[in-house]
Amino acid sequence: MPAHDDLAAAGRISALAGLLAGIAAIAVGSIFLIFALPSIGRPGEFDYLFSQAAGGFLIILLGLLGLFASALAWPSLRGERGAFLLGSLFYAAVFLLFAAYQEWKAAALVLMMAAVAWLALRRRQDAARLIFLFAGLFGFALTQAAITLLPYGWKTWSVSGVLFLFAFLLLSLSPHLFRLPLISGSRSRRPGILLYSLLALALIALSMATLVHLPGPAGPRSSEIELSKYATDSGNATDVWEDCGCQAGSEMSSPSSLPQNESDRIWQEDRDLQQPGDVGSSGEVCKGAAILTPEDVRTFPRGEAVQFSARTCPREPCRFLWHSSRDGYLGTGQHLERNNLSLGWHNITLRVTDSSGRSDLAYVEIAIAEPWVC
Known part of the structure; x- marks a missing residue:
């Protein structure tokens, strides 16, 4: 040729x-x-x-x-x-x-x-x-x-x-x-x-x-530093609110319950994660933090209530701390609801801490946009 x-x-x-x-x-x-x-x-x-x-x-x-x-x-x-x-x-x-x-x-x-x-x-x-x-x-x-x-x-x-x-x-x-x-x-x-x-x-x-497939986890590394400030505090959720300078009210976050069918599904998933013989064992931390809702890379209209829920710890009570890269501290509890998130992308970080002080992190990324976008 x-x-x-x-x-x-x-x-x-x-x-x-x-x-x-x-x-x-x-x-x-x-x-x-x-x-x-x-x-x-x-x-x-x-x-x-x-x-x-x-x-x-x-x-x-x-x-x-x-x-x-x-x-x-x-x-x-x-x-x-x-x-x-x-x-x-x-x-x-x-x-x-x-x-x-x-x-x-x-x-x-x-x-x-x-x-x-x-x-x-x-x-x-x-x-x-x-x-x-x-x-x-x-x-x-x-x-x-x-x-x-x-x-x-x-x-x-x-x-x-x-x-x-x-x-x-x-x-x-x-x-x-x-x-x-x-x-x-x-x-x-x-x-x-x-x-x-x-x-x-x-x-x-x-x-x-x-x-x-690039980049990796959505949560910023800075969230770990900010979360550690709250996670080391042994006070209850009200103490954390006071440390943050926030006042609980109708416009701020508060623990909320999921619908019954959603709670049943989460409970069944947690039971499925347990192996035979695990119940009653001591010294074992829960199998990692996991955010069930909201899903990763979701867009919500401004003003709409966003439900935050985490997987439960099957063997012992755990502390759940939520943080946003844009709005900062969101609240504590396995279930949370916010309807006043700022416009833009939020790196949501969840820290789960067990009774022995061991903790794990989970991340999702969500967007709050004008209603016409959604």
Whole structure:
């Protein structure tokens, strides 16, 4: 196979990867925009630079930029012109929309992405490669700033980001790919190409899975320090309230009971955790702290009562202490209810301490948002 045919084949594969990445990005932005559209022009209290609706439009624009790079990588003048015309019209329309709603920071990002495309086209031979690199890396920062409904918004860019970066690497290394073993100097390249294609797909899948599963526990390390201040206090819940400078009232947290069927389910789960012969044993701490409600990565409307419940200790009474990274001390008790949590993401930390002073921690992360979000 001649060298120019090798480069053309690498360009087509890169274009296909970029096409899939662009479609995935547009899908993410469109789905997010369905829920966030009412926020256009009025950023929320925990949005970073612009409203969430503006973030959805920007994700779509970045996906279109990736599609334009795919058209550049594929040797088709008609496809390149069509992608350029469609992208230019959409960019202009979104820029005017942002200007009408005074989303100036989002409008500045539109101009920045257009400038990146213009600068890349000045180096015609490397334009597709440079745009793939920009889209793959910038997308992680953009989705983190745009999708504040999730604690790790950048994870939504895992598929598009990995595919864009794969397209960049393939274009960058294409002059050397066909010197690899099983391909160079071989009469039949199909087995080698198939093998390396499977390896590339495996690396892509592994990279996506790694990004999706990072980072680790939701609770911040600082919560352990703050909780230890309360956990070492041997007083009752009222003493803790006084130490925190809080006054119990109708607007503050108070222990609450779950519905009977929920309590029965929790009790049965605790009984199932016990092994035969465990009942009555001494010196054994309960099998770790566990938060039953709320579930991890849940969004609640502002003002709605949030039920907090922990798994019981099967063999001895334990002390339960709840803490929020945003609101601080929440209260004590196995069951708790709060209806005045602040807007934003809360790292909820539960510390369970037994009668001997041994303790364990559990974490969940929840969001409090405006009612239209939910």
